[in-house]
Amino acid sequence: MNDLTVRGALDDRAYPAYTMSAAADLAGVTPAFLRGLGNHGLISPGRSSGGQRHYSRAELDLARRVHEVTATGVSLAAACRIVELEGHLAAARAEIHALREQLPTQHTRQAV
Template identity: 55%
Template sequence: MPSESVAGRLDDDHFPAYTMGRAAELVGAAPAFLRALGEARLITPTRSEGGHRRYSRHQLRLAVRARELVDQGTPLDAACRIVSLEERLERAERANEELRRREADAVRGHR
């Protein structure tokens, strides 16, 4: 039976669980595409002790989105910039929602 810490990592969106080959297969692209995304700094794979690239589910979602844009004719560098901006917007929206929730909780607490 896996230890609790290992089991927890399996649910972690940022745990580098996928090899280059498996990641490319899941994204539906060649390994060269993932390397290009790394060179464009959209994703930065973790390296195993042997130096092999490892990708997380979060990175694979970014790669899939970039692939969709490239498949629609968007140049790779532009696709990476779009995905990066979408990611930043999503994080900002989550942060804003959390602030709104805290403010609402604080207001309810003062009644």
């Protein structure tokens, strides 16, 4: 990988750039917490040729959000589901917004 490719990969939020210990430190959680997120299917860390887990910035954001939800007393399984549904809701809202942008304006509809 050349310097430009490496910089591009690091700019990619989905690029698995962080080892488990670095990811746990950055997300403010324990390695066991990150493994739990994987066990519940919320994240799927990349693997090195030696089998070491590597996490992306997007996965770290999910870990932080799940940690916030579990801090309110919700179980890890429920927090993972809540965060997953929050993601679906955000995607649906973005799609609705994009579709509304494609609609003709009220003025244009009246002129037709």
